[in-house]
Amino acid sequence: MADIKIEDLKYYYPDSKEPSLNKINLEIPEGQFVLIVGGSGSGKSSLVRAVAGLIPEFYGGTYRGKVYLDNRELRQIDRRCLTQQIGMVFQDPESQLVMTGVEPEIAFGMENIGLPNNLMKRRVMEVTSALGLSSCTNSFIAELSGGQKQKVALASVLAMQPDILLLDEPTSQLDPIAGEEILSMVRRLNEENGLTVVLIEQRLERCFHLADRILVMDKGRIIYDHHAPDAIAHWAVKNDTPFIPPLARLFAGVQYPEIPVTVKQGRRIIKSYYPVANAINAIKDRKPVLEKKAKVLQVEKKNIVEVHNLWFTYPNGEEVLKDVNLTIAPGEFVVVMGENGAGKTTLLKNINGLLKPGRGHVQVAQKDTRKCLIEELACEVGYLSQDPNDYLFLPSVYEELTYTMNNLGLKDDGIIKEVLNRLHLTNYSRDNPRDLSTGERQRVALASVLVSRPKLLLLDEPTRGLDYLLKEELGKILLELQKEGTAILIITHDVEFAAEYADRIILMADGTIVANGSKYDILTNSTFYSPQVSKLFNNIIDNVVTIKQGKDVLNQIIAMHNDDKAVPV
Amino acid sequence: MLIYREKDNLIHRLHPFTIIMFIGVVFFLSLVFSHPVYLLGLLIAVGAVITAAGNFQEWKIYLKFGFIMIILIMFINVIMVHAGDTVLISGPRVPVIGSLNITLEALVFGAGMGIRLFVIISVFCLYTYSVHPDKILKLFSSCGNKSILIITLATRLFPLMVRDYFRITEVQRCRGVKIKTGGWWKRVKNFLPIVSVMLISSLERSLQLAESMHARGYGSGKRISYNREFWRPRDYLILAALTISLGCGVWTAISGWSTCSYYPKLPETQIYQVDMACFLVFLLLMPAILNWGWKKWPILKSKI
Numbered sequence: 001m002a003d004i005k006i007e008d009l010k011y012y013y014p015d016s017k018e019p020s021l022n023k024i025n026l027e028i029p030e031g032q033f034v035l036i037v038g039g040s041g042s043g044k045s046s047l048v049r050a051v052a053g054l055i056p057e058f059y060g061g062t063y064r065g066k067v068y069l070d071n072r073e074l075r076q077i078d079r080r081c082l083t084q085q086i087g088m089v090f091q092d093p094e095s096q097l098v099m100t101g102v103e104p105e106i107a108f109g110m111e112n113i114g115l116p117n118n119l120m121k122r123r124v125m126e127v128t129s130a131l132g133l134s135s136c137t138n139s140f141i142a143e144l145s146g147g148q149k150q151k152v153a154l155a156s157v158l159a160m161q162p163d164i165l166l167l168d169e170p171t172s173q174l175d176p177i178a179g180e181e182i183l184s185m186v187r188r189l190n191e192e193n194g195l196t197v198v199l200i201e202q203r204l205e206r207c208f209h210l211a212d213r214i215l216v217m218d219k220g221r222i223i224y225d226h227h228a229p230d231a232i233a234h235w236a237v238k239n240d241t242p243f244i245p246p247l248a249r250l251f252a253g254v255q256y257p258e259i260p261v262t263v264k265q266g267r268r269i270i271k272s273y274y275p276v277a278n279a280i281n282a283i284k285d286r287k288p289v290l291e292k293k294a295k296v297l298q299v300e301k302k303n304i305v306e307v308h309n310l311w312f313t314y315p316n317g318e319e320v321l322k323d324v325n326l327t328i329a330p331g332e333f334v335v336v337m338g339e340n341g342a343g344k345t346t347l348l349k350n351i352n353g354l355l356k357p358g359r360g361h362v363q364v365a366q367k368d369t370r371k372c373l374i375e376e377l378a379c380e381v382g383y384l385s386q387d388p389n390d391y392l393f394l395p396s397v398y399e400e401l402t403y404t405m406n407n408l409g410l411k412d413d414g415i416i417k418e419v420l421n422r423l424h425l426t427n428y429s430r431d432n433p434r435d436l437s438t439g440e441r442q443r444v445a446l447a448s449v450l451v452s453r454p455k456l457l458l459l460d461e462p463t464r465g466l467d468y469l470l471k472e473e474l475g476k477i478l479l480e481l482q483k484e485g486t487a488i489l490i491i492t493h494d495v496e497f498a499a500e501y502a503d504r505i506i507l508m509a510d511g512t513i514v515a516n517g518s519k520y521d522i523l524t525n526s527t528f529y530s531p532q533v534s535k536l537f538n539n540i541i542d543n544v545v546t547i548k549q550g551k552d553v554l555n556q557i558i559a560m561h562n563d564d565k566a567v568p569v
Numbered sequence: 570m571l572i573y574r575e576k577d578n579l580i581h582r583l584h585p586f587t588i589i590m591f592i593g594v595v596f597f598l599s600l601v602f603s604h605p606v607y608l609l610g611l612l613i614a615v616g617a618v619i620t621a622a623g624n625f626q627e628w629k630i631y632l633k634f635g636f637i638m639i640i641l642i643m644f645i646n647v648i649m650v651h652a653g654d655t656v657l658i659s660g661p662r663v664p665v666i667g668s669l670n671i672t673l674e675a676l677v678f679g680a681g682m683g684i685r686l687f688v689i690i691s692v693f694c695l696y697t698y699s700v701h702p703d704k705i706l707k708l709f710s711s712c713g714n715k716s717i718l719i720i721t722l723a724t725r726l727f728p729l730m731v732r733d734y735f736r737i738t739e740v741q742r743c744r745g746v747k748i749k750t751g752g753w754w755k756r757v758k759n760f761l762p763i764v765s766v767m768l769i770s771s772l773e774r775s776l777q778l779a780e781s782m783h784a785r786g787y788g789s790g791k792r793i794s795y796n797r798e799f800w801r802p803r804d805y806l807i808l809a810a811l812t813i814s815l816g817c818g819v820w821t822a823i824s825g826w827s828t829c830s831y832y833p834k835l836p837e838t839q840i841y842q843v844d845m846a847c848f849l850v851f852l853l854l855m856p857a858i859l860n861w862g863w864k865k866w867p868i869l870k871s872k873i
Binding site: 008052054057058078079080083087088090092094095096097098099100101103104107108109110111112113114115116117121124138140141142156160249349352354373374375378379380381382383385387389390391392393403404407408434448449452532 | 575593702724736740741742743745747762765766770780786789793797825871
């Protein structure tokens with residue numbers, strides 16, 4: 001086992017004038033579970049790469065200060081020896097797996113460090129059993145799900161038996177269930193094997209409670225370092241930092257002295273106010289129902305999307321959509337959720353005309369998609385895929401926008417300037433979009449879609465890999481578009497995002513719509529598709545979904561409790 | 570896309586060296602032999618092994634393609650080549666080609682070359698469907714680690730790039746890029762954004778891959794190749810049969826039994842030539858025969 005010690009570390013990437021790491025001083029004792037949070041470009045990834053020795057050895061650049069591993073300077077340690085002590089798992093499983101098969105991939109690291117064949121066999125057997133990969137050791141990597149691929153990446157690193165495990169957003173490209181599984185495994189490794197874990201993660205609601213210590217980074221510096229979640233949550237609310245999970249933000253937002261990190265702890269606090277909470281529930285009950293009725297009336301008037309008895313089968317015979325019926329009105333914000341393979345993306349592709357219905361009808365803006373080419377629908381329907389990089393190839397942001405307009409035969413009547421302004425991209429209009437950060441790239445891709453003034457905007461997993469701040473920005477932009485009458489349909493696994501911004505939630509399973517209703521109906525009556533705030537108030541106070549609603553209710557509870565001077569049960 | 574599928578038969582459970590030796594021997598003999606009987610024998614042997622491997626359905630597609638090729642080769646050969654004494658049809662004089670005489674020798678030569686092509690295509694079919702790509706690359710990893718790794722990476726990234734291509738095409742079509750309509754030049758031009766995005770994304774991915782490999786110690790010293798393959802009696806039996814067939818094949822080629830000079834007149838095929846061809850086919854059928862026994866008698870499964 002090994003301690004990490006960093007002294008006055010300052011690092012510039014090649015050709016960069018701003019330091020990516022600035023005056024970093026840090027000590028991580030062995031066996032600690034450290035969570036690093038911060039916005040895009042805050043230096044999180046650079047810090048773990050410095051610990052792994054990839055900075056400066058792989059990246060080059062200017063490097064000052066020292067990183068020690070067990071009191072030995074990292075740069076003095078032989079790389080083969082270092083690889084056996086520090087293992088790193090990266091963000092995208094597709095971009096870190098080398099071999100075609102699972103077993104050779106797991107053995108890849110061990111082959112590199114020259115372990116004997118017998119030992120390799122033993123370790124492959126051990127890690128595949130431990131990570132539940134035994135059934136797919138003979139499979140091809142290309143045939144695995146995203147979660148399985150990330151498990152293989154983790155297994156390949158663990159097979160080298162490192163003392164320190166570094167994980168750079170390992171769940172950002174995975175669905176929630178697969179992500180949860182990976183984090184549970186990491187926790188088990190930390191608790192049962194005493195492995196030191198340094199984790200960068202954006203979905204804090206899943207890992208905040210796992211960490212022994214949380215580091216907050218900004219502009220290359222560690223701006224907060226604490227062990228107690230209470231202190232971090234209060235500090236975050238005071239400094240208006242969004243990098244705490246919704247539950248902690250809720251309680252810290254009302255200045256509650258105790259900060260729960262799990263729903264279980266939160267419910268214990270709420271239940272202690274049970275008589276007051278019950279009284280509030282009676283008042284709160286009706287409002288969302290009225291909201292829902294108003295929406296239904298609007299839907300009945302005019303629809304931008306009408307899907308009737310849609311069936312779709314792929315050429316290989318796989319029946320993916322079964323008798324789907326759906327309408328979307330202008331200005332509606334609809335979120336489609338469901339597990340992988342439920343038919344969400346196929347539904348989206350049937351709506352934007354990429355796929356044509358097998359049976360049934362799909363009408364978008366009164367046009368039958370079967371009779372239109374996708375290019376003809378492109379003016380009415382904007383589509384943003386989950387990877388903004390799929391859009392970007394031109395040398396400037398401005399050219400990306402004009403490219404869409406030229407394709408669609410549209411003239412710039414000031415729309416480019418308007419969209420650039422709205423998405424805060426005016427200063428970047430001459431920059432190469434590939435040089436921008438993740439959030440900025442996504443905004444450029446969105447801008448390239450919005451210049452055609454679509455009546456319907458389709459987004460496939462737009463929050464994947466985004467931090468809290470970027471998600472909030474995206475949510476605000478979408479709400480503005482919604483106010484102007486653009487209908488929005490999003491596929492996402494992000495329940496928290498859906499709870500904050502959607503009007504209507506559609507749940508899909510096995511090619512059918514299994515639930516379709518207001519977010520209050522769907523999210524508050526669900527075990528898994530429910531945000532932390534709803535889980536907190538479940539069966540205590542109804543129809544609480546957003547953080548704002550949660551804060552209002554919590555404030556009310558505390559105020560009534562103080563007024564009545566009621567003694568908690 | 571990767572089309573290899575592991576199946577429950579003896580061919581898929583051979584040591585990669587054994588199956589690659591079979592493929593190599595058949596391929597080599599198909600180039601050495603020119604006698605149509607010997608070439609037909611090779612086709613029977615490789616066809617039986619493909620069928621034993623459970624890949625007959627896939628081979629059928631190759632057969633259709635091969636059949637068209639044979640017809641084409643025979644047709645072109647009889648039209649263009651007028652050598653041969655046995656004239657079957659005497660046709661009119663055609664400019665450039667000359668007199669259109671169809672000879673038996675040209676017809677049989679065309680058929681012989683067609684069968685040779687058939688054997689080569691079938692050998693590739695066997696390699697594609699019955700051989701695990703990683704296992705073969707592992708076999709050769711000691712001969713050139715870096716080159717093998719590049720081939721492995723290419724095999725791994727190819728399905729990924731195909732998926733990228735379809736996804737990026739969809740995205741660009743949603744931006745109004747016309748891929749399926751308009752003139753061919755415009756369509757070609759409209760492919761540029763797709764190719765550009767693929768290139769840029771592949772470059773970014775290659776950097777991430779390199780980083781992941783570096784983090785797992787690639788290039789930190791001598792690599793040891795991970796090997797989990799076992800040698801079983803079946804491998805020794807087949808390798809012995811292959812060695813004998815290779816030796817006999819080379820000897821028949823040197824002695825002229827398996828070669829054939831089609832022109833000016835087809836030589837008569839001797840009985841000893843057919844006997845030797847049958848013996849060679851029997852040896853090359855060894856994997857298929859063992860597979861048949863392996864399935865029929867469970868005791869054989871445990872013994873070989």
